[in-house]
Amino acid sequence: MRVLVTGGAGFIGFHLVRRLLRDGHEVTALDNLNDYYNPALKRARVEAIGTHTAFRFVRMDLTEQEGVLQLFREKPFDLVVNLAAQPGVRHSIDNPFAYTRSNVIGFLSVLEACRHTGVEHLVYASSSSVYGVDSAVPFQTSEPAESPVSLYAATKRSNELMAHAYSHLYGFRATGLRFFTVYGPWGRPDMAYFSFTDQMTRGEPIKVFNEGKLSRDFTYIDDIVESTVRLIETRRSDGSFHVVYNIGRGEPVSLLDLISVLEEEFGVSARKEMVGMQPGDVYTTYADTSELERLIGYKAQVTLEEGIREFAKWYRTYRGELEMGSDNTGALVRGVDEDSKRHCQTSLTATSLRGEEGGST
Numbered sequence: 001m002r003v004l005v006t007g008g009a010g011f012i013g014f015h016l017v018r019r020l021l022r023d024g025h026e027v028t029a030l031d032n033l034n035d036y037y038n039p040a041l042k043r044a045r046v047e048a049i050g051t052h053t054a055f056r057f058v059r060m061d062l063t064e065q066e067g068v069l070q071l072f073r074e075k076p077f078d079l080v081v082n083l084a085a086q087p088g089v090r091h092s093i094d095n096p097f098a099y100t101r102s103n104v105i106g107f108l109s110v111l112e113a114c115r116h117t118g119v120e121h122l123v124y125a126s127s128s129s130v131y132g133v134d135s136a137v138p139f140q141t142s143e144p145a146e147s148p149v150s151l152y153a154a155t156k157r158s159n160e161l162m163a164h165a166y167s168h169l170y171g172f173r174a175t176g177l178r179f180f181t182v183y184g185p186w187g188r189p190d191m192a193y194f195s196f197t198d199q200m201t202r203g204e205p206i207k208v209f210n211e212g213k214l215s216r217d218f219t220y221i222d223d224i225v226e227s228t229v230r231l232i233e234t235r236r237s238d239g240s241f242h243v244v245y246n247i248g249r250g251e252p253v254s255l256l257d258l259i260s261v262l263e264e265e266f267g268v269s270a271r272k273e274m275v276g277m278q279p280g281d282v283y284t285t286y287a288d289t290s291e292l293e294r295l296i297g298y299k300a301q302v303t304l305e306e307g308i309r310e311f312a313k314w315y316r317t318y319r320g321e322l323e324m325g326s327d328n329t330g331a332l333v334r335g336v337d338e339d340s341k342r343h344c345q346t347s348l349t350a351t352s353l354r355g356e357e358g359g360s361t
């Protein structure tokens with residue numbers, strides 16, 4: 001299949017691209033490499049994908065509507081996986097327009113391009129945050145999810161409604177994925193497990209929101225990728241055009257337990273600073289994945305302890321390289337290459353992004 005993965009230099013996109021290449025697909029990864037978090041990590045991910053005849057990286061912003069449409073027209077895609085978005089709840093309080101820009105206007109560019117180029121299937125990232133604070137646990141996709149408590153969540157719920165309208169109007173299949181707190185190697189530095197690790201291993205205090213009375217359904221990246229790939233390969237028998245699924249582990253873990261797992265793994269004691277609830281945050285996330293399991297025959301398997309161990313192996317090398325002053329990709333990629341190979345059977349060599357970068361950031 002010819003596949004486009006937007007947000008292909010992002011955490012989930014990077015892992016998915018490697019898996020799709022390994023499965024023999026032709027993959028284009030699109031990303032604007034923005035600086036919401038260190039773009040060197042995004043570049044390092046693209047380098048770690050490596051030179052591969054079936055792979056190309058395109059630097060482009062989704063809001064460049066003409067450019068996006070042209071890319072779709074060059075050689076139409078069979079499958080589009082839209083992962084590019086402005087993530088993060090706290091950031092949406094201070095930078096609201098970044099969310100409407102990437103998550104609403106950018107997503108509309110993708111829908112329009114799907115409409116005009118006959119894409120068969122659009123898979124896109126939604127989020128567990130759409131459930132807000134009123135939904136009963138475990139969260140079921142039959143919940144109305146009409147009360148988002150952050151702009152981030154509101155844009156993700158809007159994506160579901162927009163995808164529904166477009167798949168109904170123009171007859172392509174669309175599948176929304178409500179991801180639940182994804183973590184693992186090559187992860188996102190803004191997420192709690194990663195920023196706590198940074199702070200704890202430097203002896204700095206960590207802010208524990210709502211005094212630790214929060215829980216998250218942590219889901220390991222390999223389980224996310226496996227479920228996504230199986231969903232891509234499964235033809236829905238009921239003929240439905242647009243469906244939304246929860247992709248989570250279904251076992252929420254409290255914030256304090258996460259901290260204990262990190263303390264154990266890194267052999268440090270956290271200096272906890274108990275603070276109140278963050279605006280826009282939710283108390284718990286907990287996925288009911290029974291519908292998904294029935295369809296794809298797979299349930300997330302990796303425990304938090306196992307997943308954090310894998311994250312820690314990668315993190316130690318990553319931090320080591322950063323502290324040695326490697327501000328970009330080369331040494332970082334070489335350093336983690338051995339670990340990377342475990343996650344990707346394909347033999348990949350480092351490549352340069354230069355010459356493959358088009359549009360603007």
Ligand SMILES: NC(=O)c1ccc[n+]([C@@H]2O[C@H](COP(=O)([O-])OP(=O)(O)OC[C@H]3O[C@@H](n4cnc5c(N)ncnc54)[C@H](O)[C@@H]3O)[C@@H](O)[C@H]2O)c1
Binds near residue numbers: 009031084087127179
């Ligand atoms: N990681 C999680 O726990 C989680 C949970 C729920 C939902 N999601 C969703 O999954 C998707 C992937 O998340 P991630 O954790 O890999 O995040 P990420 O930030 O690592 O990846 C997103 C990528 O999209 C790119 N991007 C952002 N705006 C863009 C634009 N306008 N044009 C082109 N590229 C753009 C960024 O540069 C980044 O590399 C996102 O849509 C996110 O909202 C993630």
